[in-house]
Amino acid sequence: xxxxxxxxxxxxxxxxxxxxxxxxxxxxxxxxxxxxxxxxxxxxxxxxxxxxxxxxxxxxxxxxxxxxxxxxxxxxxxxxxxxxxxxxxxxxxxxxxxxxxxxxxxxxxxxxxxxxxxxxxxxxxxxxxxxxxxxxxxxxxxxxxxxxxxxxxxxxxxxxxxxxxxxxxxxxxxxxxxxxxxxxxxxxxxxxxxxxxxxxxxxxxxxxxxxxxxxxxxxxxxxxxxxxxxxxxxxxxxxxxxxxxxxxxxxxxxxxxxxxxxxxxxxxxxxxxxxxxxxxxxxxxxxxxxxxxxxxxxxxxxxxxxxxxxxxxxxxxxxxxxxxxxxxxxxxxxxxxxxxxxxxxxxx
Amino acid sequence: xxxxxxxxxxxxxxxxxxxxxxxxxxxxxxxxxxxxxxxxxxxxxxxxxxxxxxxxxxxxxxxxxxxxxxxxxxxxxxxxxxxxxxxxxxxxxxxxxxxxxxxxxxxxxxxxxxxxxxxxxxxxxxxxxxxxxxxxxxxxxxxxxxxxxxxxxxxxxxxxxxxxxxxxxxxxxxxxxxxxxxxxxxxxxxxxxxxxxxxxxxxxxxxxxxxxxxxxxxxxxxxxxxxxxxxxxxxxxxxxxxxxxxxxxxxxxxxxxxxxxxxxxxxxxxxxxxxxxxxxxxxxxxxxxxxxxxxxxxxxxxxxxxxxxxxxxxxxxxxxxxxxxxxxxxxxxxxxxxxxxxxxxxxx
Numbered sequence: 173x174x175x176x177x178x179x180x181x182x183x184x185x186x187x188x189x190x191x192x193x194x195x196x197x198x199x200x201x202x203x204x205x206x207x208x209x210x211x212x213x214x215x216x217x218x219x220x221x222x223x224x225x226x227x228x229x230x231x232x233x234x235x236x237x238x239x240x241x242x243x244x245x246x247x248x249x250x251x252x253x254x255x256x257x258x259x260x261x262x263x264x265x266x267x268x269x270x271x272x273x274x275x276x277x278x279x280x281x282x283x284x285x286x287x288x289x290x291x292x293x294x295x296x297x298x299x300x301x302x303x304x305x306x307x308x309x310x311x312x313x314x315x316x317x318x319x320x321x322x323x324x325x326x327x328x329x330x331x332x333x334x335x336x337x338x339x340x341x342x343x344x345x346x347x348x349x350x351x352x353x354x355x356x357x358x359x360x361x362x363x364x365x366x367x368x369x370x371x372x373x374x375x376x377x378x379x380x381x382x383x384x385x386x387x388x389x390x391x392x393x394x395x396x397x398x399x400x401x402x403x404x405x406x407x408x409x410x411x412x413x414x415x416x417x418x419x420x421x422x423x424x425x426x427x428x429x430x431x432x433x434x435x436x437x438x439x440x441x442x443x444x445x446x447x448x449x450x451x452x453x454x455x456x457x458x459x460x461x462x463x464x465x466x467x468x469x470x471x472x473x474x475x476x477x478x479x480x481x482x483x484x485x486x487x488x489x490x491x492x493x494x495x496x497x498x499x500x501x502x503x504x505x506x507x508x509x510x511x512x513x514x515x516x517x518x519x520x
Numbered sequence: 521x522x523x524x525x526x527x528x529x530x531x532x533x534x535x536x537x538x539x540x541x542x543x544x545x546x547x548x549x550x551x552x553x554x555x556x557x558x559x560x561x562x563x564x565x566x567x568x569x570x571x572x573x574x575x576x577x578x579x580x581x582x583x584x585x586x587x588x589x590x591x592x593x594x595x596x597x598x599x600x601x602x603x604x605x606x607x608x609x610x611x612x613x614x615x616x617x618x619x620x621x622x623x624x625x626x627x628x629x630x631x632x633x634x635x636x637x638x639x640x641x642x643x644x645x646x647x648x649x650x651x652x653x654x655x656x657x658x659x660x661x662x663x664x665x666x667x668x669x670x671x672x673x674x675x676x677x678x679x680x681x682x683x684x685x686x687x688x689x690x691x692x693x694x695x696x697x698x699x700x701x702x703x704x705x706x707x708x709x710x711x712x713x714x715x716x717x718x719x720x721x722x723x724x725x726x727x728x729x730x731x732x733x734x735x736x737x738x739x740x741x742x743x744x745x746x747x748x749x750x751x752x753x754x755x756x757x758x759x760x761x762x763x764x765x766x767x768x769x770x771x772x773x774x775x776x777x778x779x780x781x782x783x784x785x786x787x788x789x790x791x792x793x794x795x796x797x798x799x800x801x802x803x804x805x806x807x808x809x810x811x812x813x814x815x816x817x818x819x820x821x822x823x824x825x826x827x828x829x830x831x832x833x834x835x836x837x838x839x840x841x842x843x844x845x846x847x848x849x850x851x852x853x854x855x856x857x858x859x860x861x862x863x864x865x866x867x868x
Contacts, residue, residue: 249712249714250714250715250716251716252716286712315774326711329711329718329719330719361763363674363677363758363759363762363763363766364597364634366597366598367598368598368599368600370677370759371677371678371759394762394763394766395762395763395764395765395766395767395768395769395770396766396767396769396770396773397770398767398770398771399770399771399774400770400774408763410711411711411718411719411760412759412760412763414711414742414743415709415711415742415743415756415760415763415764416743416763416764416767417743418711418742418743418744419743419744419746419764419767419768420743420767420771421743421744422743422744422745422746422747422748423746423747423768423771423772424771425744426663426747426748427775
């Protein structure tokens with residue numbers, strides 16, 4: 173097994189090192205070939221490390237599997253990306269990305285400001301040739317044990333038709349190479365299935381994709397088809413993608429919690445029944461648990477950057493680290509790069 | 521009780537008179553003060569009427585509570601709205617709207633082409649002063665028995681900031697007058713809660729709404745807050761609104777059906793348990809059943825137009841007729857018109 177090295181922006185997200193540190197230890201315990209750089213405020217990181225098993229921590233540090241890298245600032249979540257990037261020197265996000273740039277780490281994970289992460293990643297790690305703007309991609313579980321690659325999930329609130337086409341092509345390569353789907357179906361998210369529906373940029377992307385005989389373009393899908401597995405790749409702009417994914421997450425949370433509440437605990441029988449049901453629900457819908465698929469890959473860069481939910485808890489941040497491991501193991505950037513030149517529409 | 525008269529586009533939607541006719545009879549049975557115009561192909565309508573109780577039909581026709589109005593064409597769902605409107609003479613949709621225009625009916629319900637319905641409604645029934653484009657609005661059930669007025673749900677795929685502000689104001693008046701909420705909270709759907717997040721048009725609408733002291737503007741909400749009842753009015757463009765609502769509908773459908781399936785029927789005990797559970801689910805989540813809140817009002821017109829889902833079954837189309845009845849009884853267009861002039865931003 174090859175060694176894996178990941179740089180974590182330990183100060184990012186709603187909880188910073190409170191979540192990143194225990195997720196780090198969980199990952200180091202789980203993956204013996206993994207090393208982690210924790211980039212952030214050493215005092216804060218130290219205080220959370222001290223809550224973990226001291227012997228284990230010492231051992232990880234002695235083996236160089238765990239290194240704390242000192243950063244001097246944090247990019248706030250409400251900071252305008254352009255401002256954040258200008259003032260990013262010494263920040264935990266930038267320093268984690270620089271470890272990737274300097275080939276000290278193979279991937280970076282951050283739960284920080286999406287716009288800043290996108291901008292800094294482009295600046296430091298560069299886009300692949302032919303890609304205007306990277307996109308956030310995640311693989312969403314669908315009915316019948318299928319998976320749907322969905323992008324963009326929020327890196328680009330505004331997209332033109334060329335960007336949508338590039339997203340479609342990158343998503344298709346991902347479905348083919350990572351999910352081993354021979355001839356992935358590619359669809360555009362729209363507000364109707366008829367040709368005339370939707371926004372100009374979507375119709376124009378559709379006509380470009382139709383004429384690309386390397387892409388199995390199946391047309392438009394509506395919001396209600398999102399989790400039905402009717403497509404392997406679903407493409408939309410980052411605004412719609414973000415709202416849609418968050419809507420799904422919110423609804424599942426409501427389901428889970430209100431079902432639990434509504435059953436109540438009136439008697440021993442009800443208590444047992446309720447326990448049994450919760451197991452049943454977890455088994456049937458657990459695959460939709462947003463925490464399990466936390467960690468969206470910034471696709472279209474020359475290196476691997478994973479964006480975690482800002483509100484991720486330990487379990488979710490651990491899932492984001494696992495996404496980084498998967499991306500390293502499947503070598504996503506190189507796979508995309510090598511297939512991209514033949515798949516992209518020829519520029520006139 | 522005042523008499524109510526509604527014109528139905530009987531040929532619209534995926535099923536036309538197959539669904540509209542039985543929903544009509546259901547509505548006439550339920551509401552003794554209701555009269556209905558069925559606009560469409562008399563032969564087709566007749567063939568579905570003949571499947572109903574003949575005595576009842578004769579009685580409704582004798583009392584002028586049921587009238588079939590002959591139209592000569594149908595606007596197809598995949599027709600470009602501009603083309604459809606130019607060729608709309610004699611169509612069931614246009615003739616149903618003309619009955620409203622001529623004061624023969626108080627409301628029109630159609631499950632047809634949304635763009636054509638929007639365009640023809642504007643042309644024949646006119647927008648209220650100060651409203652650039654009407655919006656599709658629906659009241660979505662949220663947690664804790666709350667309701668959220670959501671608009672636009674698909675009438676306007678592209679919106680500018682002024683339109684979003686107008687939607688916010690119309691939604692607020694609806695929440696106040698129809699849902700009796702004293703000081704409705706108004707939010708914009710966005711991809712982050714911070715001021716800097718999202719699209720220019722949303723940020724600009726936010727700054728206009730902030731400066732309007734008649735509106736209780738609470739800022740941005742994300743997709744995961746959709747059904748939590750954190751706001752009384754949620755405003756977005758028609759593309760995002762349509763995708764989001766359909767995502768919710770699709771997910772609920774998956775949830776309902778996969779739960780049913782997953783329990784199976786292995787023994788008498790399981791059968792009983794499964795029945796009990798299904799009742800429990802229906803009770804707890806039935807309020808989210810998309811069919812129950814079918815029928816989005818085209819808000820901002822001088823008259824009442826209700827858009828039903830194209831795929832509506834009888835129960836859902838009946839719900840759309842009930843939406844029309846509610847809109848007539850609460851006199852929505854007049855309420856909006858009378859509050860609009862003071863609430864709209866003053867034009868320079």
